[in-house]
Ligand SMILES: Nc1ncnc2c1ncn2[C@@H]1O[C@H](COP(=O)(O)OP(=O)(O)OP(=O)(O)O)[C@@H](O)[C@H]1O
């Protein structure tokens with residue numbers, strides 16, 4: 146999904162699956178009509194049954210053949226005009242020996258045989274070649290259609306008719322094999338952690354035997370998660386390039402086909418092919434298109450097809466073992482809608498998250514993309530990186546390209562600052578509507594907001610340690626984030642811990658208040674989380690002194706995640722007021738505590754925000770350094 150030159154487009158082997166199908170229908174129907182007509186054509190002149198009966202009583206009939214549906218025979222030529230109207234007689238094609246062939250429809254007439262016998266007319270029960278007509282008109286076209294249908298189904302079955310007339314079920318992945326992607330980790334910049342994680346897989350693909358011998362377990366599936374343009378496809382290609390193995394690439398949306406069963410067949414085929422070329426990499430882009438959670442929608446055909454395809458993928462992933470040397474990479478920017486079954490152990494159980502690059506990362510990406518570009522002397526890529534916060538790798542590649550085009554248009558020998566400036570303006574302006582490129586004021590607000598969260602967490606005895614702070618927009622909702630890593634898994638939380646978490650939720654908003662004397666809308670989610678947390682403490686965990694050891698709601702979710710409301714149990718209006726007051730009190734006390742913390746540590750808050758504005762991300766080491774330098778407040782004894 147990126148339109149770079151390395152991307153293969155699907156070949157036209159299969160074409161529109163409807164087209165051949167349609168032609169066969171047309172052919173079948175034409176034959177049908179032809180045979181129908183053929184069976185009906187004869188020299189017999191049709192007459193009405195009533196006319197036939199009158200002719201019979203008048204003794205004008207020589208002989209008849211009776212079939213299930215018709216009666217035909219010959220009339221005596223002479224004296225017909227006394228029975229039939231003149232026009233009718235003229236239509237008869239009588240032969241020289243005096244017989245005039247006719248036919249009529251056979252109606253349900255119980256007297257027919259007795260009448261024929263009474264008139265001494267010779268009759269036979271066998272129609273001439275009637276079975277031949279039936280065969281041609283009905284049986285043959287039906288057989289033809291059955292044959293057509295079964296051959297369609299076989300193709301749907303995948304691979305069974307290899308080399309057959311058409312290749313609908315055949316995996317398009319075949320078109321996608323690239324023995325050499327030509328991309329290496331050298332072409333991927335700014336995502337070093339991800340590269341490191343994949344290094345192990347590169348080693349494995351280069352030398353599967355060694356790992357097999359040692360009995361090491363290599364992941365089967367790796368899911369690369371990240372916003373559009375952050376380099377998911379590039380990273381997958383680079384992995385294949387580094388390991389020097391074939392690269393099967395297919396997009397999830399290509400699996401979801403019109404005909405039920407075709408997508409599943411394609412999955413089967415893809416895996417069969419990949420196994421033959423092992424060691425190799427299967428890359429499924431847009432995994433969400435095919436891996437959407439099952440059973441959420443009531444929609445019929447398309448979804449069933451998607452479910453079938455997904456099921457087939459799960460079966461295939463379970464069915465082969467990694468020792469064969471096939472690694473499956475999936476990419477998505479919407480991991481939350483994936484079917485949980487896809488993420489279970491033995492499937493896509495390794496996850497690699499690609500964030501939008503930070504300042505250093507952007508500079509490195511610019512370096513990669515300017516390798517082939519003649520730069521004017523003295524250009525500082527760092528400066529360009531500094532003004533493109535929020536841009537992803539693809540945007541930066543675009544920017545470099547744009548600058549080079551501008552310079553060329555102006556007949557310059559090298560790309561200079563002015564070109565880059567203009568290109569950056571264009572790209573940023575173009576993206577501002579789509580993604581978030583923050584203006585300086587917003588950036589400052591977010592920096593202090595995140596610094597507030599981080600410092601509150603830092604100075605709470607029971608809060609998880611801060612691992613990383615960032616003001617690079619993530620997804621649609623979050624403008625920045627503070628990452629806290631728990632030191633251990635927790636199943637029980639004490640009141641003191643919940644209170645500390647409450648404080649951390651409020652830290653962002655309180656920092657804005659203190660620094661700007663104003664508030665922004667950015668804290669909405671935090672406040673929601675804080676309110677939910679306080680509500681749960683009061684209504685579910687019995688942590689309010691005034692209301693005592695009672696629960697007022699049935700827990701609905703895990704106690705660790707204060708999301709969603711529980712089912713309300715019956716209680717009085719007075720209790721309802723009490724609950725509201727308690728929640729309010731918890732929140733206002735927390736607010737005051739946080740304010741105190743941040744006011745006490747204002748120099749550190751400012752320094753941290755400043756660091757964020759400069760570098761966009763602050764890691765654990767930098768935070769320690771700043772704290773040692775700027776912290777003037779009372780020390781905290783951390784429990785965890
Ligand atoms: N980290 C990076 N280093 C160097 N170039 C990058 C990086 N990230 C993206 N690019 C450039 O952007 C282009 C598009 O990236 P890519 O297709 O890998 O993004 P993607 O995450 O797969 O996007 P999508 O979700 O739209 O498919 C790459 O071909 C490359 O030129």
Ligand SMILES: [Zn+2]
Pocket residue numbers: 594598653654667668671
């Ligand atoms: Zn926040």
